[in-house]
Amino acid sequence: MSLNKNMRVMIVDDYNTMLRILRNLLRQLDFNNVEEATDGEEALAILKRNPADLIISDWNMTPMTGLDLLRHVRADAQLRRTPFIMVTAESKTENVIAAKQAGVSNYIVKPFNAETLRAKIGSVFGGQ
Amino acid sequence: MxxxxxxxxxxxxxxxxxxxxxxxxxxxxxxxxxxxxxxxxxxxxxxxxxxxxxxxxxxxxxxxxTLKPGGASAFSSTADELEEIVNETARAANEIMGAAECVEAVAMGTDPKTREALQAAATRIYEASAFQDITGQRITKVVRALQHIESRVDALTRACGDAIAASNGGTAPSRDEALLNGPQLARNAATQSEIDSLFDVVDPTS
Missing domain, CATH: 1.20.5 (Single alpha-helices involved in coiled-coils or other helix-helix interfaces)
Structure with missing residues (x-):
């Protein structure tokens, strides 16, 4: 079964540069249904109105971090099963542990390349 | 107690x-x-x-x-300069990515081999543009550290009382040194047309 490239992807980052990078790389991977938010709070508000099929989020943002967004998503009955990939420069062991404990689906360390992004998306959808 | x-x-x-x-x-x-x-x-x-x-x-x-030779604004001015670096690199990264997007659009009208090569180049540009995010986060950490130091120095100067205020000016810069303020922060910078207008009215002999 091939990956549904029409899935709705929510990308969250407080740096517009990174949002543009993600959007471009996703477009190159044929994901064109992409929504943006600049912090967890904004993303959560959008997700509650219109759930996504995949969330790709930075960690270090204000007022709501990516980790808090992840916790809110996992605590929400409607959103809890949404695959969530953390894309962050926070690369300490304790970060990865905390993200895993909060229920992250996969973890990408910045800077990253297109192949890593493709591989992680494939991985969270069962190696498709 | x-x-x-x-x-x-x-x-x-x-x-x-x-x-x-x-x-x-x-x-x-x-x-x-x-x-x-x-x-x-x-x-x-x-x-x-x-x-x-x-x-x-x-x-x-x-x-x-002598800790604050530039006066109370020295630290915040340095923080402003660093934040401007973040803004400048963001602008540059967006320009570069805009150009890469144009290349990709043009690539769509070329033969498959050329298209593939141009798209691969665009991908590398997108990947490399992540430098702005990384450097931005590092600079933000430095700015926070500076703000912390500033608050500690402020506490020390308050403890020292009025003697600090009297000596805070430090050594006045020479006339030429006082002219070295560039590059200006974006909010303070004059546009080229403003410079041109000024240039036209300034009397070099006055």
């Missing part, structure tokens, strides 16, 4: 309350004068110690006074 002690002017000083260095100096000088007035030969070693402490308080106060 904070213990209170009686200070020489009859007031009280609570433990943990900031004691201004000027005040400490006043109390110390008064103590030395009173010891001198006692007239005992045994007092001399104690007076010597207190004079030594007094001298070092003066020296410390003068050293702290």
């Amino acid at each position: 904070n213990a209170a002690i009686i200070v020489p002017d009859g007031g009280t000083q609570r433990a943990g309350q900031t004691l201004r260095i000027d005040d400490a100096h006043i109390y110390l000088d008064r103590l030395i004068r009173e010891l001198h007035a006692l007239g005992s030969e045994k007092k001399q070693p104690l007076v010597s110690v207190l004079e030594y402490v007094s001298f070092h308080i003066r020296m410390t106060r003068e050293e702290i006074a």
